[in-house]
Amino acid sequence: MRRIAMIGAGQAGLQLALGLQHHGYQVTLVTDRTPEQVESGRVMSTQALFHDACETERQLNLNFWDELCPPVEGIAFSVPHPELPGHKAMSFEARLDHPAYSLDQRVKFAHWQRTFAERGGQVVTQHADVTAAERLSDTHDLVLVATGKGALGQIFERDAPRSPYDVPQRHLALAYLTGVRPRSGHSAVTFNLIPGVGEVFLLPGLTRTADGAWLPYENVLIEAIPGGPLDVFGDVQDAAEQVQRMLALMATFVPWEYDRVQDAQLTDAMATLIGRVTPQVRHPVATLPSGRPVLGLGDAVVVNDPLTGQGAGSAARAAAVYLERILWQGDRPFDRSWMQDTFEDYWGYAQYVTDWTNALLGPPPPHVLGVLDAAQRHPSLAHAFVNGFNHPPQFFPWLTSPQEAAALMARHGAPSPAAQA
Ligand SMILES: Cc1cc2nc3c(=O)[nH]c(=O)nc-3n(C[C@H](O)[C@H](O)[C@H](O)COP(=O)(O)OP(=O)(O)OC[C@H]3O[C@@H](n4cnc5c(N)ncnc54)[C@H](O)[C@@H]3O)c2cc1C
Structure with a gap:
């Protein structure tokens, strides 16, 4: 069975490591913290996970807290x-x-890490750097970097056209x-x-x-x-x-x-x-000194401001997409073009999360204000807006198009501001 190394034990790294383990892969998990250190450490997030993201956990039977967590x-x-x-x-x-659901990530990550070890996974507790990644690439078919906002993510170059901001907006x-x-x-x-x-x-x-x-x-x-x-x-x-x-x-x-x-x-x-948080997108493939490629996952390559509550959900989504593509690849090589395609598959979804979140960091344009205003009087429009948080592609194309915003409002029985004038 193929050997895969995962650096980083957060939402993305643990979910994918456990998913690969479930499918019989030999996975090495490298993390800078023991479960006890995670549990007694500082809070990390508000970690709201909307339904579709929760489903990716449920598919792997990782939803240990559904009955306990307040909905x-x-x-x-x-x-x-x-x-x-x-x-x-x-x-x-x-x-x-x-x-x-919002389950404290300290509780979730510590429990998932223990579950991974109990199921026979190898855990290495170490603050990994490029040398460590290089060593892992000697003995593994694929090395993934899921270190969140940690410094190792800087091995992935910033993708400037996909990153409108270079300083924190909040x-x-x-x-x-x-x-x-x-x-x-x-x-x-x-x-x-x-x-x-x-x-x-x-x-x-x-x-x-x-x-x-x-x-x-x-x-x-x-x-x-x-x-x-x-x-x-x-x-x-x-x-x-x-x-x-x-x-x-x-x-x-x-x-x-x-x-x-x-x-x-x-x-x-x-x-x-x-x-x-500086919102940014990075190129998903980095090259180690040996010339071998490594693939980025989760916040290490796409990090958004928390204001739309999407980072952990997107990390869960990325883990699910990568899992499917690793399984599908079978015994074929995890080469650079497979890595790029794998990320682009995820980016097909994540681009909407990124564009929507970045848009909300600025002042809302009049057509967006018009939709929000109409949502006060049209419950079906309010329902559509609220449920977009579960699937941000639903905010498009109206978020960036006054015509589409008017059409959306019309579909929900709300006269457009132009018609009212
Ligand atoms: C204030 C705040 C509120 C948020 N609210 C929400 C929300 O409501 N909903 C939501 O979906 N998202 C939210 N997020 C974002 C969300 O928490 C993250 O996007 C998500 O956890 C990213 O998952 P990840 O696996 O990529 O990284 P992380 O979960 O950050 O995990 C990275 C892991 O890698 C480990 N690591 C780092 N460097 C190394 C290294 N060199 N070697 C070994 N291990 C290393 C870290 O210890 C960590 O465990 C919020 C974030 C913040 C800051």
Whole structure:
């Protein structure tokens, strides 16, 4: 059986390693952290996984937490009123056709890594560099790099035409909080867009305490436009100060969310994160000093800002696409052109995630505002918009075409702004 090496044990690397193992491949997994270090480490994400991404895990029987994890049943979108504090200028909500889930990645990755080892997989705990990748390529038929935003991903060159940004477009502050009052109605990702300022998101998740008890919590993510009024986390000294600043911002900008979180507590001492992500696409094939190629996977080659909640879902999708293509390749070589084609197969989907996410980082054009406005009065349009999060290609072509946006609105019985004028 062919030997495959995976560097990186996150959503993409673990899912693909477990999938290959399931199909009888001999897989070496190289990771810089033991399961215990992952479990006791810092939170990494809000990790909302929408239905199609969850299905890729279910196909491999990796969905150990479906019965435990609180479902995210919908998305509620709001824009605060710029002049009337406490009021909304725009709001609509709709149910997802199938729930999304947010399981703390610390819990998931640690358990998946142990599962891989228990099933006979070889785990090497090491911070891999190019020399390590080279050594793996001596003894494996294929080396994959799935190190997320880690430095090893820099062996893949930036793909400039596919990467409109070269600096972070948001500064992020994340906290996992318990004691948050549930919103009325169904559970949801609450997506608060504050024009010119940033975004505030809340969504339910599940984590585990140090003594093993399951603990439902709420992810709270603030995405600040750099230099703006939400961008206040650069000098925070500790977790308590970060949470206090997050709550103060919520009281000012999204008081309906502050009402829910004002008595909340952190789930644990490592439940906060401050960060920034430069959205970029990289060329998927890198050449080692020996001349042998390696293939990139997940965030190592396509990383988007978290504001659309797609990174882990896209990593899951990439793992599923790569698995299918590895199986299909049989005993034929994993050469450079196979690697490029494999990535392009995934990019056929990921390009829409990237274009949509990058578009949302800028101010929405009038035709997009028109769709959002009409969604308030036309529940079927709100439903279509919300369910696009499960399959972002659905945002096209209307996202980039005023004519298509008008046609979309017409299909949902909403007069286009031009017809109303
Ligand atoms: C604040 C925030 C909120 C987010 N919210 C969401 C969301 O709601 N929904 C969603 O779908 N996505 C979300 N994401 C993005 C999502 O978490 C990532 O896109 C996803 O985890 C990427 O998967 P990956 O496997 O490519 O990388 P990762 O999950 O980052 O895994 C990479 C792994 O490689 C290991 N590694 C790194 N370097 C090395 C090395 N040199 N040697 C060995 N191992 C190494 C790391 O320890 C890590 O375990 C969010 C991200 C952030 C920052």
